[in-house]
Amino acid sequence: MKRLGAVLLSAAMVLSLTACGGGVKTDAPAASEPAKESASPEAAPADDAEGAAAEGTDISGSTLEVAVTYTGDQATTFQGLVDKFEEEYGCTVNVAEYGTDYENTLKTRMAANELPDVFQTHGWSILRYKEYLMNLQDQPWVSDYDDSALGVIQDDDGAIYVLMISELINGTLVNTDVCDAAGVDPYTIHTWDDFTEACEKVKASGTTPICVLSNPGLLANYAGTFVSYEGEMFQDSAAMLDGSFDWQDYKASLIKYMAGWIESGYYFDDILTLVDTDLTERFAAGKGAFCLGNDPSVMLTCLTLNPDANFIFLPSFASKEGGKEHVGIGEGDAFGIWKDTKNADAAKLFLEYMARPEVAKEMNAATGKISCLKSTMDIDDGYGLKVFQEMKEKCADCDIFYENLWDRQYMPSGMWPIFGNASNMLFDDPSEKGQDAVIEYLLENYQDLYEAAKEG
Structure with a gap:
């Protein structure tokens, strides 16, 4: 990187990602590639896709590390949901909040190949993290995705590496x-x-x-x-x-x-x-x-x-x-599982828990992001979805x-x-x-x- 003179202030790292709401699709392909159909989530899973955690799997006594970008009130809401998960499953979840150091910390841990069991991919599930993530294509919540979400998180071969509960x-x-x-x-x-x-x-x-x-x-x-x-x-x-x-x-x-x-x-x-x-x-x-x-x-x-x-x-x-x-448009809150985790069943059950409509809705209400799981969209009365739908109605004649x-x-x-x-x-x-x-x-x-x- 080229160095800046001392006169410059450090850049404020604002995470403003972007996403579309339910049912909205791009009306033109990216300039870098021809238009192509998105692979269906019901398509045959890739060879390395992981199976869902067996029904009734006992994970009591397990310990998960979950790294998140949340801070402030959002972190408080997430911790409340984690507490309920721990109570239901008897599993300990250690939440790592790295704040503004999140990206650099994850890069360091990638280099050491010592990643959290579950971590947020903050917009980079495919471009940066996929080689470190478990393929979750055949998890039960995949069929619940709105089509708009698949265009953001589905790889060319149909692989899906994250549970994304919201879009930006x-x-x-x-x-x-x-x-x-x-x-x-x-x-x-x-x-x-x-x-x-x-x-x-x-x-x-x-x-x-x-x-x-x-x-x-x-x-x-x-x-x-x-x-x-x-x-x-x-x-x-x-x-x-x-x-x-x-x-x-x-x-x-x-x-x-x-x-x-x-x-x-x-x-x-x-x-x-x-x-x-x-x-x-x-x-x-x-x-x-x-x-x-x-x-x-x-x-x-x-x-x-x-x-x-x-x-x-x-x-x-x-x-x-x-x-x-x-x-x-882009990834909202997306959670992936480290492919080398020793706690795969607990991690999968944690993602299944986060995909529950009432859980995802509560987290999305705290972040103001837009639900992208259809079962959650059906009950979502959140602010983000409201203002987005209002824009589409008021700007119906806009290009x-x-x-x-x-x-x-x-x-x-x-x-x-x-x-x-x-x-x-x-x-x-x-x-x-x-x-x-x-x-x-x-x-x-x-x-x-x-x-x-x-x-x-």
């Missing part, structure tokens, strides 16, 4: 109270030019338009609406995937727009020092109108701070007329594109923190010289990571 959706969060006060109808925003006009109205009303932290998602989560998707300013997906992307179109579109928004005062002046709690407190209090590249869990947190606030979820916008608006997160689809592994550093660089210096420095930094690290991926 990623787009634009809107405080409608702020928009109403500024005379902005958010449902009329379809392009980034429309968005810029809306921001100017919000700013004129005395409120900061864009309520975000400097984080990787600002340069990644909606980048495809500028440089990848059908009908956008540029379609550079092929170059991104073959290592020849020179980032000039990226500069001419996303970076130029962001620099303009910075110069226009659409962001908070102290954006480089903000933390997650600052974001939710300000968004809840109506001190910002739009939160870009994020998921409904932010709005759910805001409602705990201000129950009277009003929010909606919208896609990320198109870069020009005729382009597609975008909702990112919306559903695909995996842009960086996971088109960037080499390791680019996420690079985008975070680049975001800090741009806010520190949005001038033409600063923009050139951002592009040089992105290009060098992209090339290094692309070559490393080829060698690996």
